[in-house]
Amino acid sequence: MDAKTGFFYLFAVVLLYAAFRVITARNPVHAVLHLILAFSQAAGIWLLLKAEFLAITLVLVYLGAVMVLFLFVVMMLDIRIDAVRKGFWKHFPVAALIGAIVTFEMAAVLMTGFRGMEEPKAIADVVVNAAGQAVPYSNTKALGKLLYSEYLYPVEVAAVILLVAMIAAIALTLRQRKDSKAIDPADQIRVRAADRVVMMKMPATEPPAAEAAPAAEEKKQ
Template sequence: MDFVSGFFYVFSVVLLFAALRVITARNPVHAVLYLMLAFSQAAALWLLLKAEFLGIALVLVYLGAVMVLFLFVVMMLDINIDAMRAGFWRHLPLALLLGALFSIELIAVLWAGFPTATVDAAVATKAMHAPDHNNTHALGVLLYRDYLYPIQVAAVILLVAMVAAIALTLRGRKDTKTIDPGVQVRVKASDRLQVLRVPPATVAAADAAQEEQA
């Protein structure tokens, strides 16, 4: 066994352990940290497979932005752990069924292979080890030429998800003091400020009463 295979098994074992701890950790902060560890090990596997662009993108996008955002959100929110775990055992059979179905589908796809592929594996491997081979260029050709329509469909789905997330956060709450900009534009000075004239005699009488009391 060469050193590449040894690193592959080490990274795979750490990745499986981190993925298991993500779903079994009782503290959500620890779960996010284990998820960051899992992403780092996946990036290392991408680098072993000579997919440098995917590995660096995984580190920069997920570890550098998304997971840090998740970590800050989890640490800032007051999450009730007991309320989240209340229905764990009730939903466990459904979760196991869906996990088993997903695993069977993955095994079936990997076992049957990809019959729609038109590139010979030997030719692809030879081209990958060529001196003038560029992984980023090859990935760009696959994404934006061969699989252009699936990429556009995925982009539309992500756009709909982003709009839905923004719409869910814009719910009207009674405890917030929101101001309508249209009302602010139409307001007049007389509606906001009213000057009252106080007669001098009233002020003098009030001062005299205070002196008598003193």
Template sequence: MDVRTGLFYLFSVVLLFAAFRVITARNPVYAALFLVLTFFQAAGVWMLLKAEFLAISLVLVYVGAVMVLFLFVVMMLDIDVAKLRAGFWKHFPLAATIGALIALEMAAVLMGGFRPAEEPRALPGVAAAAQAGIQYSNTRELGKLLYTEYLFPLEIAAVLLLVAIVAAIALTLRARKDSKAIDPSLAVRVKARDRLQVVKVPPAVRPAPQVEAAPEGKA
């Protein structure tokens, strides 16, 4: 067994263990952390399959953005796990049936990939790169494909994402009565004499203490 096969089995075992702990961990924060570990192991398997773009996308998008947001929401909401597990056995038969159905569908799809088939033909770019002795890069070829044949759909997706970002920012900046936000332009143009006024106050003189006169007939 070579190093590549050993790494594949190592990543696979850790991935299966982490995926099992995602559904068995009682603490939702621990379950989310095990899901992060699952994503990292899947990215390692994809790197072994020379799909480096998918591996980096999985780490950047899911681990770096989605799971961080999920952890933030879970820790901020302080979910009551006992209340969520109250109706577990009530819905267990339906959940088990759906889980078994999904497992059978995945088995039917995956078993077709283990059948012996004809050796796949190499792509023209891969064959040419192999003949020329040039190292082939999936990311480079994907970039060329995106910015040539799929440039127009890529620009449409970019515009839609930009509109979504602008709309989200506009929703957060809507005027509210209880908002304490100030206009930055007014804060920049403000002058010291408009905000501070020096008033000359005369010094206060403390009056001299008065001594009461002694009554007559007393020394």
């Protein structure tokens, strides 16, 4: 077994363990951390397949932005695990049904979806052009040409969906909530001292409450 095969098995074992812990960890923070580990191992497998662009994109986009955002959101929400577990068995049949459907679809794709396809050839670092000259091969350049030529419309549809999701997230965040304690800066600037401080006239001396009660009883007698 060469070093490349060893690294593949190492990344694959850690990836499977991390993915299993994502759905079995009781602490949401631990689940997010295991998901970060799973993405990092997937990026390593992409590097072994010479898909450097996909590996770097997975690290920068998911590990550097999305998963860090998930981690901060989970830590700031203060999720009560006991309250979340109350409806586990209530929703278990639906979750089991969805899991069975996903497993069946993946099995169908893996068993029948790749039949009749040729084995992919290894991507060389140097290719020969029409003139017979050896030129360096760029995986990222080839992927970019493929995305913006043959798959142009799917890329545009995905971009529109992401734009709509971003606008919807901003709209949901900026909605007026009743329990919000936000203060308008314009109201703070227009405030006057009389609106903040109220002067009340009180006598200079007043007997303490403990002495005032017996004196009031004596007056009544």
